[in-house]
Amino acid sequence: MPxxxxxxxxxxxxxxxxxVYDLGSMVWLSRKKVESLGFQHIAVDMLVxxxxxxxxxxxxxxxxxxxxxxxxxxxxxxxxDSARADAVVTSKPGNRRILASWLEVxxxxxxxPLPMFVIDMSMKFVHTEEELSRLKVQIAVxxxxxxxxxxxxxxxITGVESESREWINELLGNNxxxxxxxxxxxxxxxxxxxxxxxxxPDAPQALTPIDVMSADAFLIGGIVDRIPRPGLSRxxxxxxxxxxxxxxxxxxxxxxxxxxxxRIVEIILKARYKYKGNxxxxxxxxxxxxxxxxxxxxxxxxxxxxxxxxAIVSWDLYWExxxxxxxxxxxxxxxxxxxxxxxxxxxxx
Numbered sequence: 001m002p003x004x005x006x007x008x009x010x011x012x013x014x015x016x017x018x019x020v021y022d023l024g025s026m027v028w029l030s031r032k033k034v035e036s037l038g039f040q041h042i043a044v045d046m047l048v049x050x051x052x053x054x055x056x057x058x059x060x061x062x063x064x065x066x067x068x069x070x071x072x073x074x075x076x077x078x079x080x081d082s083a084r085a086d087a088v089v090t091s092k093p094g095n096r097r098i099l100a101s102w103l104e105v106x107x108x109x110x111x112x113p114l115p116m117f118v119i120d121m122s123m124k125f126v127h128t129e130e131e132l133s134r135l136k137v138q139i140a141v142x143x144x145x146x147x148x149x150x151x152x153x154x155x156x157i158t159g160v161e162s163e164s165r166e167w168i169n170e171l172l173g174n175n176x177x178x179x180x181x182x183x184x185x186x187x188x189x190x191x192x193x194x195x196x197x198x199x200x201p202d203a204p205q206a207l208t209p210i211d212v213m214s215a216d217a218f219l220i221g222g223i224v225d226r227i228p229r230p231g232l233s234r235x236x237x238x239x240x241x242x243x244x245x246x247x248x249x250x251x252x253x254x255x256x257x258x259x260x261x262x263r264i265v266e267i268i269l270k271a272r273y274k275y276k277g278n279x280x281x282x283x284x285x286x287x288x289x290x291x292x293x294x295x296x297x298x299x300x301x302x303x304x305x306x307x308x309x310x311a312i313v314s315w316d317l318y319w320e321x322x323x324x325x326x327x328x329x330x331x332x333x334x335x336x337x338x339x340x341x342x343x344x345x346x347x348x349x
Contacts, residue, residue, distance in 0.1 A: 003110050006273065007043035007151050010108035012069040015053075018099045024059040024077040024085035027051060031064065034076055037148060038065040042076065042089060044151045046102045048176055054096035056088040112191035113153035115272070116217040117146060117265055118184045120239055122159030123221060135222060140171050141262035149269040152176040157222070158184045184219055185240045193217040196243040198236050199264060201254050203245035209277030211246055218268055219243060220261055250283045251324070256295025258286050284325065292325055296335035304341045315345040 004010045015023065025042065027049070033041040045051065061077030068074070077085050087099055119139065139157070146155050156178035157168060168179055180187060188196055193216035197207065200221065221236050237245055248257050248267060258264065263286050271282035287295075299321060304311040318332045329348045336343050 002108065004108050005110060005115075006040065006149065007047060007105065007109065008038065008040035009069075010105045011039050011043035011046070012067070012074060013108055014100050014104050015074060016070055016072065018053070018087075020053065020086040020099065021072060022063070022075050022077055022083065022086050023053070024056065024061050024088040026056070026059075026088050026090040029078070031078055034078055035064050038067055038076060039074070040148065043105055044147045046089060046105055047151050048174055049091065050102045051089050051091050052093045052098050052102070053087050053100045054090055054093050054098050056085060056090075056096065059085040059088050061085065109151075109153075112193075113150075114191065114193060114216045115150075116154055116156060116188065116191060116193060117142075117268075118156045118158055118187065118217060118219045119222045119261060120158045120184050120219065120236065121164055121222040122183075122239070123235065135261075136167065136171055138261040139168065139222070141260075142265050143172055143175065143177060145262050145266045145269065149273050153178070156180065156184075156187055158182060158187060159222075183239060188217050188219075188240060191217075194242075196240050198240060198243040198245045199248065199268075200236055200245060201247050201257075201259070203247040205244075205246055206249045207246040207279065209271070209279055211244070212268060212271045212279060213277045218265075220264055222261070248279070248283065250280060250295070253295075253298065255298040256287060256291045257283055258288065258291055280324070287326075289331075292327065293331060293335050293338075295325065296321060296327065296332060297339050300332075300336050300341050301339045304339065311339075311341045312344050313341050315343055315347055318348070 004013065015021070023042070027045070029041065029045060059077070060080065060082055062079050062081035063075045063083050064078040065076040066073055077083050119142070143152065143155060152175050158180055160168060160179050160181055165179055178187065195215045196217045196219060197211055197215045198219045199207070219236060219240055237243065247254055248264065250257050258267065266286050267282045270285060271277055271279050275281040300313055300317065303317055304313045313336065318327070318329065321327055333343065
């Protein structure tokens with residue numbers, strides 16, 4: 001039986017096998033997510049909530065999403081309209097004939113669910129209340145991000161004591177995330193995860209496209225450093241002795257590379273599934289305005305030269321940076337002002 005990493009592909013393969021090309025839903029779905037994520041959103045919803053696909057000759061709706069798979073057009077129907085569905089997703093089949101279920105979709109997904117993303121919470125005790133609050137938000141957003149490409153079983157949270165387990169389960173809602181008090185090494189060893197990338201900003205080597213595309217797992221520390229704690233992330237290396245420490249860098253520097261846990265996971269997922277290993281595209285598409293300004297500030301500071309008592313940099317640098325960063329003249333001026341560097345030459349009109 002073939003195996004597909006992404007739930008969307010597993011669902012499309014299932015629909016192809018049962019001859020269902022126009023799919024409706026009797027369960028509530030976010031129209032916004034259906035329009036943007038398509039069958040990925042339905043597949044994850046089915047897997048998490050254990051839904052069925054059943055016959056429904058009377059269902060009609062609007063085609064809000066279409067995708068081609070194996071030379072056939074598949075569509076998702078939503079709301080009320082004239083398009084007729086071949087079948088619908090439901091939580092309660094009743095007396096309708098079941099065509100497939102979450103089990104059939106799940107059977108086409110990898111077991112164990114690799115690649116695995118592991119957030120280790122064993123250093124939770126170092127956090128202030130503010131840092132812990134930020135960590136909770138990042139974990140919740142991380143699950144949402146993973147669901148855009150994979151699903152819950154690809155996320156594990158390790159080193160979780162009873163108090164944290166309670167708020168994690170409350171935070172994540174209905175989910176199938178692995179939450180364990182155990183060490184990440186125990187979990188990853190049981191899953192035969194041979195190539196484990198330990199992501200930390202002070203790692204001796206940079207993450208490569210080959211690492212992204214071939215890794216079985218990625219380990220991230222559940223650490224939010226509002227107060228700098230040099231060297232703390234190095235403790236991750238001891239948690240998985242066979243892991244490979246790597247830093248995510250952009251053109252030779254970690255400056256401006258997003259640091260939030262959910263952003264780090266987003267970079268890896270985009271690089272692996274959207275950009276075919278292109279880390280630069282994944283990083284830049286994930287950077288916030290604050291990240292961009294941080295990187296420009298560093299570039300301006302590095303390139304500035306002295307002219308008497310003044311530090312100056314040419315507007316030529318703006319055009320150089322704009323070739324690879326989504327940068328505006330105002331952004332450039334703001335970064336230069338913060339670096340106390342005077343801009344010389346012709347300003348873009």
